[in-house]
Amino acid sequence: MRIGVPRESSPSETRVAATPSTVPQLLKLGYDVVVERGAGERADFPDTAYAEAGASFGTSQEVWASDVVLSCNPPTDDELALMSPGATLVSMLSPALHPEVAERYADAGISALSLDAVPRISRAQSLDVLSSMANIAGYRAVIEAAQAYGGMFTGQVTAAGKVPPAQVFVVGAGVAGLAAIGIAGSMGAQVRAFDVRPEVGEQIESMGATFVEVGAVDTTVSSDGYAKEMSADQAELAARMYAEESRNADIVITTAQIRGKAAPILLTAEMIAAMKPGSVIVDMAASTGGNTALTRADEKVVTDNGVTIIGWTDLAGRLPRQASQLFGTNLVNLLKLVTPAKDGQLVLDFDDEVVRSMTVTRKGAVTWPPPPVKVS
Numbered sequence: 001m002r003i004g005v006p007r008e009s010s011p012s013e014t015r016v017a018a019t020p021s022t023v024p025q026l027l028k029l030g031y032d033v034v035v036e037r038g039a040g041e042r043a044d045f046p047d048t049a050y051a052e053a054g055a056s057f058g059t060s061q062e063v064w065a066s067d068v069v070l071s072c073n074p075p076t077d078d079e080l081a082l083m084s085p086g087a088t089l090v091s092m093l094s095p096a097l098h099p100e101v102a103e104r105y106a107d108a109g110i111s112a113l114s115l116d117a118v119p120r121i122s123r124a125q126s127l128d129v130l131s132s133m134a135n136i137a138g139y140r141a142v143i144e145a146a147q148a149y150g151g152m153f154t155g156q157v158t159a160a161g162k163v164p165p166a167q168v169f170v171v172g173a174g175v176a177g178l179a180a181i182g183i184a185g186s187m188g189a190q191v192r193a194f195d196v197r198p199e200v201g202e203q204i205e206s207m208g209a210t211f212v213e214v215g216a217v218d219t220t221v222s223s224d225g226y227a228k229e230m231s232a233d234q235a236e237l238a239a240r241m242y243a244e245e246s247r248n249a250d251i252v253i254t255t256a257q258i259r260g261k262a263a264p265i266l267l268t269a270e271m272i273a274a275m276k277p278g279s280v281i282v283d284m285a286a287s288t289g290g291n292t293a294l295t296r297a298d299e300k301v302v303t304d305n306g307v308t309i310i311g312w313t314d315l316a317g318r319l320p321r322q323a324s325q326l327f328g329t330n331l332v333n334l335l336k337l338v339t340p341a342k343d344g345q346l347v348l349d350f351d352d353e354v355v356r357s358m359t360v361t362r363k364g365a366v367t368w369p370p371p372p373v374k375v376s
């Protein structure tokens, strides 16, 4: 079978789904690889490097007409129309948030695998694009915050006086939150963090940050390894804590998400109005509505009281080389799973819970939603 790797058509997308170092691994699995010219340009991977890696080149039409298409973003209508019935699309399709997308791929007669539907179980870690992108994005969120914040992160004692360390508050200590905690701490900030899952307290503390607690909270996670929603009582206790933490913080990084739902709004306009002038919020949940009442996706908002709220939804893409490399490696791991004979033939084995979970349509039939998966 032939794998096609398009140049992403979204002008804001910098990443590419295969790199010169993942192409040979795809070839080793028995596939031919055809790359659209310029596909890796925005991530600093020139065509010459793909050619050396063994890829061939094709037009956008040829790439989208491949047996298997790997892309970072879902296809536009024009791109989808180029796919042949029976072909397989691997991309970020968001079926949990928008189940109606399944019909789109069913109508095209294709098999559609959604990378954002990989269950968070140990066996699937190596192909979990959401985790690898969240890790990079958490790093980048701190860099964005540092740039917007007019101060040093680290405290200093100088002949001209003392500079206190920046106070950073991180909301949600999943993959992105833990990455942000680590980086902010290593830059010298004093970091405090909250999560509805108390079991992450140990991880937060082991990174040298302070775990903020708000009394009894639900310790359960849903069967796919993601957090569940808070009860009304827990939310009220948490709201008081958010008001206090945000008032004292120089930088707030929010990462709270409940999978498949709009992001919970945790910081109200009132809380933000009480924050210090010059303080910065990086809201990583901007693409699903944001964790603050004032976040606007892909915008930088400066409030009347001088608080900057950054809502970039492309944080991983702001480090395009490494993001593409990890994305591409996750895809190689997925292809290893669905190419058991290493013969270039993709097989969707529904007895495999990872494959089953991420399949939205199979040969034109809607298979979404999948049965729940047990966390391991």
Ligand code: NAD
Pocket: 130, 131, 133, 134, 137, 171, 172, 173, 174, 175, 176, 177, 194, 195, 196, 197, 226, 227, 230, 255, 256, 257, 258, 263, 264, 266, 283, 284, 285, 286, 287, 288, 311, 312, 313, 314, 315, 316
């Ligand atoms: P994750 O599921 O690993 O972590 C989310 C954490 O939030 C969990 O630990 C969960 O317990 C916690 N949480 C849920 N509800 C909460 C609440 N009400 N209060 C406090 N904590 C709560 O997710 P992740 O992979 O770390 O991603 C985090 C967010 O970052 C997601 O919204 C994701 O879409 C986003 N993200 C953004 C970018 C970007 O460019 N902006 C890139 C990658 C990921």
